[in-house]
Amino acid sequence: MNGLKQMLDLRNVSKTFYPGTVNEKKALNCINLHLEQGDFVTIIGSNGAGKSTLFNAIAGSFFIDNGAILLDNKNITADPDYKRAYDIGRLMQDPMKGTAPSMTIEENLALAYTRKSKKGFFALNKSDASHFREILAALDLGLENRMKTKVGHLSGGQRQAITLLMCTISSPKLLLLDEHTAALDPAAAQKILKITTDIVNENKITTMMITHDIKAALSLGNRTIMMDEGEIILDIKGDKREKLTVEELLTYYSKERKKQLTNDRMLLI
Amino acid sequence: MTLVIGSIQLGFLYAILALGIYITFRILNLPDLTVDGSFSFGMACAAVITLSGHPFLALLIAIIAGALAGCMTGLLQTKLSIHPILSGILVMTGLYTINLGIMGGKSNLSLVGSSTLFMKMESVFGSVNGKTSLAFLVCIIVIIILAVFFKTKAGLAIRATGDNEDMVRSSSINANLSKCIGLSLGNACVALSGALICQYQMFSDVSAGSGMVVIGLASVIIGETIIGKRSVTIGLISSAAGSIIYRIIIALALKVDLFPSYALKLISAVIVMIALSGPSIKASIEQYKVRREARNHLD
Ligand SMILES: Nc1ncnc2c1ncn2[C@@H]1O[C@H](COP(=O)(O)OP(=O)(O)O)[C@@H](O)[C@H]1O
Ligand SMILES: [Mg+2]
Numbered sequence: 001m002n003g004l005k006q007m008l009d010l011r012n013v014s015k016t017f018y019p020g021t022v023n024e025k026k027a028l029n030c031i032n033l034h035l036e037q038g039d040f041v042t043i044i045g046s047n048g049a050g051k052s053t054l055f056n057a058i059a060g061s062f063f064i065d066n067g068a069i070l071l072d073n074k075n076i077t078a079d080p081d082y083k084r085a086y087d088i089g090r091l092m093q094d095p096m097k098g099t100a101p102s103m104t105i106e107e108n109l110a111l112a113y114t115r116k117s118k119k120g121f122f123a124l125n126k127s128d129a130s131h132f133r134e135i136l137a138a139l140d141l142g143l144e145n146r147m148k149t150k151v152g153h154l155s156g157g158q159r160q161a162i163t164l165l166m167c168t169i170s171s172p173k174l175l176l177l178d179e180h181t182a183a184l185d186p187a188a189a190q191k192i193l194k195i196t197t198d199i200v201n202e203n204k205i206t207t208m209m210i211t212h213d214i215k216a217a218l219s220l221g222n223r224t225i226m227m228d229e230g231e232i233i234l235d236i237k238g239d240k241r242e243k244l245t246v247e248e249l250l251t252y253y254s255k256e257r258k259k260q261l262t263n264d265r266m267l268l269i
Numbered sequence: 270m271t272l273v274i275g276s277i278q279l280g281f282l283y284a285i286l287a288l289g290i291y292i293t294f295r296i297l298n299l300p301d302l303t304v305d306g307s308f309s310f311g312m313a314c315a316a317v318i319t320l321s322g323h324p325f326l327a328l329l330i331a332i333i334a335g336a337l338a339g340c341m342t343g344l345l346q347t348k349l350s351i352h353p354i355l356s357g358i359l360v361m362t363g364l365y366t367i368n369l370g371i372m373g374g375k376s377n378l379s380l381v382g383s384s385t386l387f388m389k390m391e392s393v394f395g396s397v398n399g400k401t402s403l404a405f406l407v408c409i410i411v412i413i414i415l416a417v418f419f420k421t422k423a424g425l426a427i428r429a430t431g432d433n434e435d436m437v438r439s440s441s442i443n444a445n446l447s448k449c450i451g452l453s454l455g456n457a458c459v460a461l462s463g464a465l466i467c468q469y470q471m472f473s474d475v476s477a478g479s480g481m482v483v484i485g486l487a488s489v490i491i492g493e494t495i496i497g498k499r500s501v502t503i504g505l506i507s508s509a510a511g512s513i514i515y516r517i518i519i520a521l522a523l524k525v526d527l528f529p530s531y532a533l534k535l536i537s538a539v540i541v542m543i544a545l546s547g548p549s550i551k552a553s554i555e556q557y558k559v560r561r562e563a564r565n566h567l568d
Contacts, residue, residue: 111426111436111437
C-alpha cells in the first residue's frame with residue numbers, strides 16, 4: 001500500500017427506480033469507487049447519467065438496493081441521512097436549499113456547528129461568534145459585518161458561500177459538491193469556485209465535485225471520472241489526466257456513447 | 270371596568286394557548302390540529318386532580334399530558350409518515366374518548382367546593398388582584414422559559430426545522446426529533462392553558478377545546494399585525510398581547526350587543542380568514558391597477 005488512508009469505498013452499489021414497472025430506471029449500475037484521503041475528484045457526464053443519484057446514495061437520501069458504502073472504513077450503508085451528515089458535507093445547485101432563510105447568518109452557522117462545537121447551553125456564544133467572524137472574513141465578501149442579517153436577504157452567491165462554510169465548518173470527512181456554481185452568474189461562480197478550492201486545499205477534505213465545465217473538471221482536483229447510464233465509464237488521474245485535453249475527452253465520450261448504442265442495436269437484432 | 274379586567278384575565282390565560290399555537294404554526298410551520306384535543310385533555314386532567322385536592326399538581330400533570338399528546342402527533346407524522354393534518358385529527362379524535370374517560374364518563378365536571386390556585390391567590394391579594402396576578406404570573410413565566418429555550422441549541426434546531434428541514438438534516442440534526450419536541454412543547458402550553466381555564470371557571474367541559482386552534486391562531490395573527498414578528502422573543506410577546514387584545518375586542522363587542530355570545534367562533538374564523546387572505550387581496554388590487562394603467566396606454 002502507498003500509506004494513504006482509504007476514505008470512501010463504494011462496493012457494487014446499485015439503485016433502480018420504479019423496479020418492475022414500465023418506468024424502471026437503473027440509475028446506478030454496480031458502481032465501484034475507492035477514494036483516498038485528500039482525493040479531489042471531479043465528475044462529469046450528460047444529464048441523467050446518475051451523478052446526482054450517486055451523491056444521494058452516498059449521503060443517504062435513499063437506501064441503495066445492492067452493495068455497500070464505507071466511509072473511513074465504517075459501514076454507513078444503513079445509516080439515516082442525518083447521521084451520515086455528521087461526516088459528510090453536501091452542497092446542492094440551488095442556493096436556497098442549504099440555508100434557513102429566516103434565520104441570521106450567525107444562527108445558520110451555529111446550527112451547522114452544533115455537530116462539533118463544545119457542549120454548551122446557548123446556541124450563540126462569544127467564542128463561536130469570533131470563530132464565525134474569522135471564517136466569514138476569509139471569504140472576502142464583507143459578510144463578517146452582517147452576522148445578524150437574515151440569510152434570506154442575501155444574494156444567491158452569498159448564500160452559496162455561507163452554505164459552503166456550513167458544509168465545511170465541522171471538518172467533514174467527505175465533501176459532495178453537486179454543480180454548486182451552476183445557478184450563479186459567471187463572476188459569482190468563479191468566486192465560489194475559488195473559495196471552494198481554498199477551503200478544500202487548506203483543510204485537505206476528500207471532495208467529489210460534479211460539474212458541467214469540462215475545463216474546470218480537468219484543471220481542478222487530482223482525478224476525474226465520467227459517468228454514463230449509471231456507470232463509471234472513465235476514471236483517470238496522474239500523468240494521463242495531465243496530458244488529456246478537453247477535445248480528447250469529448251471525443252472519448254462520444255465514442256463510448258456510440259459503442260453503447262451499437263451494443264443496444266445488437267441486442268435488438 | 271370589571272369587563273376589561275375580566276377580559277385581561279382571560280387574555281393572559283388564553284395567551285398560553287396562543288404561545289403553543291405560535292410554536293407549532295409559526296416556528297415549526299406545522300398545521301397542528303391536536304390542539305382542540307389537548308386543550309380539553311389538560312382541562313380534564315386538571316379537573317380531576319383539583320377535585321382530589323391538589324390544584325398545583327393539576328397544572329403539572331396537565332403540562333405532561335399535553336406534551337404526551339403532542340409527542341404522539343409527532344410520532345404519527347415522523348415515524349409513520351401520516352400527513353401532519355391527519356395526525357393531529359387522529360390524536361384529537363382519540364383524545365375525546367380519553368377525556369371523557371378521565372372525567373368518569375361525564376361531559377361536565379364542576380369544581381365547586383374544591384380549592385383552586387386562584388382561590389389561594391385571592392385569599393392573599395384579594396378577589397380581583399389575586400386572579401389577575403396569577404394569570405399574569407403564569408403567562409410571564411411561560412414566555413420567559415420559552416424565550417430562553419429558543420436561544421438554546423435544541424431551540425435553534427427546532428426553529429431551523431420549521432425554516433428549512435433539509436438543511437437541518439444535512440447539519441446532522443435529527444429533524445424528526447426536533448418536530449416531536451416542538452409539538453410536545455406547543456401542546457404542553459395548550460394543555461396548561463386548558464387547566465388554568467378549568468380552575469378559573471370552576472368547571473371542565475369535554476368539548477371546551479373545539480375551535481381552540483382558530484382562536485389561538487387569531488390571537489397570534491392579531492399580535493403579529495400590531496407588534497410584528499422580528500424575532501422569536503418578540504413573536505412570543507406579540508402572541509400573548511394578541512390574545513389579550515382579542516379578548517377585549519370580543520368583550521366590548523358582546524357588551525354593545527354587536528353579536529350574540531355564540532358568534533365567537535365565527536368571528537375568530539373570519540379574523541383568521543381576513544388576515545391570511547391579506548397578501549392575495551393585495552395582489553389582486555395590484556393586478557387591477559396594472560390592467561387599468563395598461564389600458565390608458567392603449568387608448
Ligand atoms: N428520486 C428519483 N426517483 C425516480 N427517478 C429518479 C430519481 N432520482 C433520479 N432519477 C432518475 O435517475 C436518472 C439519473 O438522474 P440524476 O442522477 O439526477 O442525473 P444527473 O447525472 O444529471 O445528476 C434520471 O433518469 C432520473 O430521472
Ligand atoms: Mg444532477
